[in-house]
Amino acid sequence: MYSLLLAIIYIAFISLGLPDSLIGSAWPVMHQELQVSVSYAGIITMTIAGGTIVSSLFSDKLTRKFGAGLVTALSVLTTAIALFGFSISTHFLALVLWAIPYGLGAGAVDAALNNYVALHYTSRHMNWLHCFWGVGAAISPYIMSFYLTNGQSWNNGYRTIGILQLILTAVLFFSLPLWKRQKDTYTSDSTTKALSFSEILKLKGIWAILIAFFAYSAVEQTTGLWASTFLVTAKNIHPDIAARFAAFFFLGITFGRFICGFIADRLGDKQLIRVGTGIILIGLLFILLPSSQTFWALSGLIIVGVGCAPIYPSIIHATPTNFGKEYSQSVIGIQMAFAYVGTTFVPPFFGWLASVTSLAIYPFFLAFFALLMLFSTERLNQLLKG
Incomplete structure (x- = not known):
C-alpha cells in the first residue's frame, strides 16, 4: 500500500x-x-x-x-x-x-x-x-x-x-x-494544533524562512522569465539559441532534482541548500564573464538551474523538523504564499528596474536574492540552535 x-x-x-x-x-x-x-x-x-x-x-x-x-x-x-x-x-x-x-x-x-x-x-x-x-x-x-x-x-x-x-x-x-x-x-x-496567522508569524525563526522562500522563488522565476531577453540584449546571442537555453534552465532544475534524489538523504536538507546556492553563484559568475564566446553565458544559465534544483524541495522537507510536525501544515501554507508573492511581483520589478538602468544588472540582481536566501536559511539554523 x-x-x-x-x-x-x-x-x-x-x-x-x-x-x-x-x-x-x-x-x-x-x-x-x-x-x-x-x-x-x-x-x-x-x-x-x-x-x-x-x-x-x-x-x-x-x-x-x-x-x-x-x-x-x-x-x-x-x-x-x-x-x-x-x-x-x-x-x-x-x-x-x-x-x-x-x-x-x-x-x-x-x-x-x-x-x-x-x-x-x-x-x-x-x-x-x-x-x-x-x-x-x-x-x-x-x-x-x-x-x-x-x-x-x-x-x-x-x-x-x-x-x-x-x-x-x-x-x-x-x-x-x-x-x-x-x-x-x-x-x-x-497533538496537532491549529494556529492563527498571527500565531504562525510569532514562531521562532519563521520570518527567516519566509524571506528565504520569497528570495528563492524570486531567483527561479526571474531567471526563467528574463533569461532569453538578457542573452539577446546583453550578450548578443541569437534569439533562437537564447530561447533554447532559457528552456534548458528549467531542464537543469528537473535534471538536478533527479540527481539530488540519490544524494539527498546522505547530505540532508541544510547541506543541499548550501550546495545549491553555491552552484547558483558559480553559474552567475559564468554569465558575468566578459567573453565574446557564448558558451560561458549559456552554460552559466544551465548551472543556475542545477543549483536551484534542491533548494525548494529541501526548504519544504525541512519544515516539520524546523517547526514541528504539529505546525508544519500551517507553516508550509504561509511559506507557499510567500513563494507565490516572490514569483508574482519580483520578475515585473526586475523588468522595471532594468528599464531604468540596464539588463546587464540581471546576474547581480539574481545574486542579491540568492545571497539573501542563503543568509536567511543560515539565520534560521542559528535561531533554532539557540
Missing part, C-alpha cells in the same frame, strides 16, 4: 506541473484570437497567483478538516473544471474569471501535498517528486504545440489537459482509503 500511494503521489506531482506552462506556450496565439494586447497575459497570471496565495494561507484549515487526500482530490478537480472553462472561453474576461478557481485549486493542492510528503517520506522522494513536477511542466507545451502546429485551436490543448486532470481526479478519489491507512497527522493525531 505504501508503494501504491507513493506512485499516486508521483502522478499527482506531474499533474501539478501540467497547467503551469500552458499560458506561456499558448498566449502568442490566444491574445490574437481574443484581440487583446500581449501584455494582458499578466492579468491572468496575477489572478491565478492571487488565488494560489489565498488558498495556500487557508490550506491548514482545509487539510485539518478534510485530510490531505480529499483536499488533493478536490483541488485537482477544481483545477480540471477551470481548465475546461478555459477551453470553452471566447472572451478575455471569461479567462480572468476561470483563472480564479484555477489558482485556488493549485494553491491548496500544492500546500497539502507538499506537507504530506514532508511528513511521511524522505528527502530523496521530495526531490524526485518535484522532478516529476518538471516533467508535467515540460509535457503541456508539447501538447499545446501539437494542436497549434496542426491548425487546431488552443482551446483543444486546454481541453486535453483538463481531461488528464479529470482522470487523475478519479484516481485520487479511488485512492482515498490509502491516504487514511497511512497515518495522517491532521485527522488522527490529537
